[in-house]
Amino acid sequence: MPETIRFHLDENISLAVANGLRRRRIDVTTTPDEGLITVADEVQLAFARSQGC
Structure with missing residues (x-):
C-alpha cells in the first residue's frame, strides 16, 4: 500500500496552496486550521x- 503524503503549512503559505493540495487528495493541515497562528x-x-507530516 502506498504511503500517504501529509503536509502541515504555516501561516506564511497561502490557503490557496492548501486547497489545491486537498483537491489532489493530499492530506494537509494548516496553522490557522489548528489554531497555531504566531506559534x-x-x-x-x-x-x-x-x-x-
Missing part, C-alpha cells in the same frame, strides 16, 4: 511530526 517554528515542527 514558534519549533512548536509548528513538533505538531507536524506528531501528525506524521
Whole structure:
C-alpha cells in the first residue's frame, strides 16, 4: 500500500496552496486550521511530526 503524503503549512503559505493540495487528495493541515497562528517554528515542527507530516 502506498504511503500517504501529509503536509502541515504555516501561516506564511497561502490557503490557496492548501486547497489545491486537498483537491489532489493530499492530506494537509494548516496553522490557522489548528489554531497555531504566531506559534514558534519549533512548536509548528513538533505538531507536524506528531501528525506524521
